[in-house]
Amino acid sequence: MKNRKQNLRWLLIFILVLSVVCYTQYPKLSIISGYTAKNLASCVYVAGRSETSVIDNDHKAGLISLAKAQINAASTSSTSSVFGMHKRQAFYREGLGVVLLPKDAELPDSYLVPRRFQVSSVLPYPQGHGNPRDTVFPEVDYTQLQRGLDQAFSNPDKQRTRTAAVLYKNHLVAERYTEGFGPQTPVLGWSMTKSVLATLYGILQYQGRLDVNEKPGLPQWEEDERREITYNDLLRMQSGLSWEEEYGGISDVTKMLFLSEDMSTPQAEKKLIGPPGSIWYYSSGTSNLLSGLLRKQMPDAQEYLDFPYRELIDKIGMHSMLLETDLKGNFVGSSYGWASTRDWARFGLLYLNRGKWGDSQIFDPSWADYVASPTAHSEQGYGAHFWLNADGKYPDAPRDMYMANGFEGQHVFIIPSKELVIVRTGLAEDPDFELNTFLREVIAAFP
Template sequence: MKLFKRILILLVAAVGVLVYLNYPKLNIIAGYAAKNMASGVFVAGRSEASLSQNDNNVPLVKLAETEIDTKQEIASASVYGLLERKALYREGLGTVLINDDYDETKDIPKPIRNQPLDTVPYPYGQAPPKDTVFSGVDMDQLNKAIGIAFANPETQKTRTVLILYKGHLLTERYIDGFTPNTPVLGWSMTKSVLATCFGILEHQKKLEMDWPAPIADWKDDERKNITLNHLLRMQSGLEWEEDYTKISDVTRMLFLESDMTQAQKKKPLVAQPTEIWNYSSGTTNLLSGILRQQFRSHQEYLNFPYAAFIDKIGMYSMVMEADLVGNYVGSSYSWASTRDWGRFGQLYLNRGNWNGEQLFDASWVDYISTPTENSNERYGAHFYLNAGGHYPDVPKDLFSCNGYQGQHIFIIPSKDLVIVRTGLAEEPDFDANAFLSAVVKSVP
């Protein structure tokens, strides 16, 4: 009996130590689960069961138990009943994690949308796509390429694929539960969306990329030399830890901060601008705060991305989610259907021209697709590149929007291709090179 008691005491102590060491992580785990569940249900219109079985069924996050309150439009989550987190849906702004400081009486404006219907075929309008036959396209090879993307579903976890060629829909495929209109979380593809706002403001002669970042706290120290260009290229030299496996700068920002534009702003320099390349979601949210400074009112800031290009190119399904104080979380949180992600890629393939209107300078595409120093020719300005041959069997002029778990918009100008792939797995589980090279072989 004494031995049993000793073993029991040791087990209780071990559990206590385990909880103590991991207690801070529970905040992040529950926050992720609640936020992902709320957006999946209230933004994407998916079922709680599907999200639990798939999206939240990842290490640690799957430990969280979630509940949905459809009346109040809130999702809550906790791990072993500890540290419950709640995420609230706000119309037009998506969902947000709330905290003890949340004031439900405070009114935050929502973006005003302009979404006229038309009879123009997809991708340039809202009508169904044309049935277009291209004599030079090898459809057997194209179907083989699609098969590669959806092979080994337990490993590659591809959900949707769409291919545009010369501005026409070549093919698309969706797993059960997803349709051409199902909103998909872009994760860091959102960075490219946020960056586009700066390209448009530059086109409108309202700012230039070599301007110093307008941060008052930096004007009396070395950070005063950081430019918009340095921020867009992730080469500011500011300290930042982008590690999602632990409590780091990025997980604290996404799951604990009310105002996500402040996290990177407070960081010191660890190198001079251009000396290092360091991927930072905090930098993108800092840019979201800088974008806010360009407008007299918060309403104008919220309207701008939609009025300037999102609604203009017909991305009506897109929702850019905001943090608790109403700033766009440009690093991570935007939703759009696969077809609408395709429109975004087509805008870049068209070098900023949409139905005859130039939304940003053609030179902006050259800018974002020029390799950034010390990035191993892998990164431009909030877009990924193939200039260094990361995909060895694919043209080097490819540039792309990339997001967590293998969300991709691949733009290949030399082949007139836009390729969208969404899923729950990325390299090496998803073989992007094999898929892309097979698609490229199907067109002239």
């Protein structure tokens, strides 16, 4: 009798624990299956990778390993579920990338696509699309440079580096790729996309179409203190709007990225937790709000879709770049920009050259200073949709370094004092991939 009572007690405890786990974890399953469906389809249809490679390499970490995803070639889509539950679908659309369908949503029968302005140039990379010049700089220690790249790829199971490139004085001086990746393979930049989005505002300002100190004037903000928010506040992540940037469960950012039809609206609906300019808080919702506000600057949806490619991306030869949109046709400016490593490096060079590309001035030179100047309350770690090293976070890199950073260790480092652009992409970040060590070893090769 005593053993039966003990067994019953342990059974009740097990049921209670199982109930708590199901209650707390079950809502996450839709996020997990949504992530894997979206990532698989984008990696296959945007990056041109194989289904097997993505599943075996990208989907083997953490909770996402619980999902079972597969490609449906007939519909250029993917499906994913966790233990057969929370089935999600993601669809590829030529020119717009992959969209994850929210619950009860349907893919429209037709949609606008960006008009590309791609003109291939025979000039050597990075100015054009020809082979890079085989240039040797006498002041560069090429042995040390190779040691720096060796370090980045020395422990593939832990560091998970995929690509790296180094440009000095507008020349490609080193690059390296892991198996399955090459100079033309598009890589998801994640939050490096934020820096691309901010650049579009710099272009608008240079063209005299907008002043970042202006207020967006959203109707729903006019009745309270949100009416005082400026574009500058949004670009610097100091709007004071409430937001939860937490990826471990159900939060503002995961609901936006994996459950929303219109990603430009969640941040706009939030209330203030402090006056504009009084606090700094990193928010992907803010970037997608800015994407929606950019759309309001355009006469129509077609011009909105064309603008980034005509005025920036294709203008500097980043022909591999694709900005994915949500179901409502908004660029997901927080997260979903794809480009080859060489094209991400082109983006860094544009800033190293202070907006000058060939004979064109893309944005005012002062814009490079603006994005690289510290934002109040960020402890000198953040500018305007760019991260900074003004706080010395990376002690062995110059303090004037600023960077576009993304989830899982995507980086474009811009170092004006060294005339350097360094790109690294992969699936791991600090501490598994030691950024300061990598930067130290590469920078040591240059005077």
